[in-house]
Amino acid sequence: MTHQTVGHPARPGLPDDPRAYVAEPTPSCPVEIALAALRGRWTTLLIRELLGGERTFTELRQALPVLSDKVLSDRLAHLGEAGVLTRHRRPGWPPRTYYRLTPQGHRLGPVLQALWDWGAAADRSEDDPL
Amino acid sequence: MTHQTVGHPARPGLPDDPRAYVAEPTPSCPVEIALAALRGRWTTLLIRELLGGERTFTELRQALPVLSDKVLSDRLAHLGEAGVLTRHRRPGWPPRTYYRLTPQGHRLGPVLQALWDWGAAADRSEDDPL
DNA sequence: CTGAATCCCTGCCGATACTG
DNA sequence: CAGTATCGGCAGGGATTCAG
Numbered sequence: 001m002t003h004q005t006v007g008h009p010a011r012p013g014l015p016d017d018p019r020a021y022v023a024e025p026t027p028s029c030p031v032e033i034a035l036a037a038l039r040g041r042w043t044t045l046l047i048r049e050l051l052g053g054e055r056t057f058t059e060l061r062q063a064l065p066v067l068s069d070k071v072l073s074d075r076l077a078h079l080g081e082a083g084v085l086t087r088h089r090r091p092g093w094p095p096r097t098y099y100r101l102t103p104q105g106h107r108l109g110p111v112l113q114a115l116w117d118w119g120a121a122a123d124r125s126e127d128d129p130l
Numbered sequence: 131m132t133h134q135t136v137g138h139p140a141r142p143g144l145p146d147d148p149r150a151y152v153a154e155p156t157p158s159c160p161v162e163i164a165l166a167a168l169r170g171r172w173t174t175l176l177i178r179e180l181l182g183g184e185r186t187f188t189e190l191r192q193a194l195p196v197l198s199d200k201v202l203s204d205r206l207a208h209l210g211e212a213g214v215l216t217r218h219r220r221p222g223w224p225p226r227t228y229y230r231l232t233p234q235g236h237r238l239g240p241v242l243q244a245l246w247d248w249g250a251a252a253d254r255s256e257d258d259p260l
Numbered sequence: 261c262t263g264a265a266t267c268c269c270t271g272c273c274g275a276t277a278c279t280g
Numbered sequence: 281c282a283g284t285a286t287c288g289g290c291a292g293g294g295a296t297t298c299a300g
Contacts, residue, residue, distance in 0.1 A: 014242060034252070057281070070276090097282065122167065200263080225300085227262065
């Protein structure tokens, strides 16, 4: 509100969008959508892995040895529903399933970068005087 | 890995930092630090509110009427420990406590913007062909 | 006014075992 | 190989009550 319909539509922006002024967390808020996609342990590590290219179930399991099959499966399904990645089953034997980021999934790169930068700065200024 | 020690240190970057190659979620990873700060329902809405300037406990409660006192108190304490905001008690009666973002807290603006942009794009391309 | 203490309920996540 | 089914522990978060 208090927006004057000025001419910078290239900045859709948090402050000028009515969806930013919700009084409670709603799934339609873009920020909630993004956080929902990243929600859950291991999720960001999986995305990092897939930013390097497509991976199979086993490759992901090897990259993240502590992650259990069940949770890995859960995360991949969740990221699929969020539009972050797609599954590609290769027919034949042994069965292989490749996971690949969608274009939208690749766009999480800058998001993770923003989170990284903030977290790195937070770490640095941990015991600064305010 | 496969980084060639090239000359662009201005991009601390996710791919070139050893902390990005953890095999399990660790609290020292900057991405985890940032997500930990944003963790929890209502958190981003509180930050949005404080991006507009300092607020008292009651003002925040009025802005987010559905949020219970206990959770509001929890969130504020959590954000304080994360270095996002500081408390300022005004002596006298009635007691008032003002909450204000730290410089580091203000830097969450761009982070929320990145999340917003991604979520808005995800919303738009919800049923696109991949 | 601010915020801590308590209780309960729900959902996440890990381990294990089992199927196409 | 790539998952699903089931169970249990534990932490998140909401309602209510109490205190500085």
